[in-house]
Amino acid sequence: MDALIKILRQDATLSPAALAAMLCRTESEIRAEISRLEAQGILLGYRAVVNEEKLGHDVVRAMIEVKITPERGGGFDKLAERISRYEEVRSCHLMSGGYDLLVEVEGSDLRDVAAFVSEKLSTIQGVLSTATHFVLRAYKEQGLLMKRDAVEERLQVAP
16 A cells, blocks of 8 residues: 555556556556555645646745644544635644744735635634745645746756
8 A cells, every 4th residue: 555655655656557566566456456445535636736837827836834823622523624715725734832833825916815714713702813835836736846937957966
């Protein structure tokens, strides 16, 4: 199972036949294992990593630090799950340190993100404060370098 998940994390487009050949298993075993992993909620979906900049899409992303008061009987989970349900939210993580949640949001422009923070996020009971950081450029997404058109340079080796 771990080997299958590792391969799928690298390339989820591989066919069951290709995966079976790589793992020395039958195609039906691979199909059954994938179905089991999906049914158990281990494999939640398959996504492409897209370089929005090269597509010319004007997408604004922001990381928002959120301080919250945990709810009685639900702790941080209920508020985090509520925040996660918003369409604008791409990811939401419970964090250690100076704030409680790190929320990644996406909008069509700065006003969209600002409106989400001021009208939706900050008005939720239990949200104490927010700090918004706009993403200026992505260099790496989900373990993949966002390749630019410039010639790749070698890292210098210090003597």
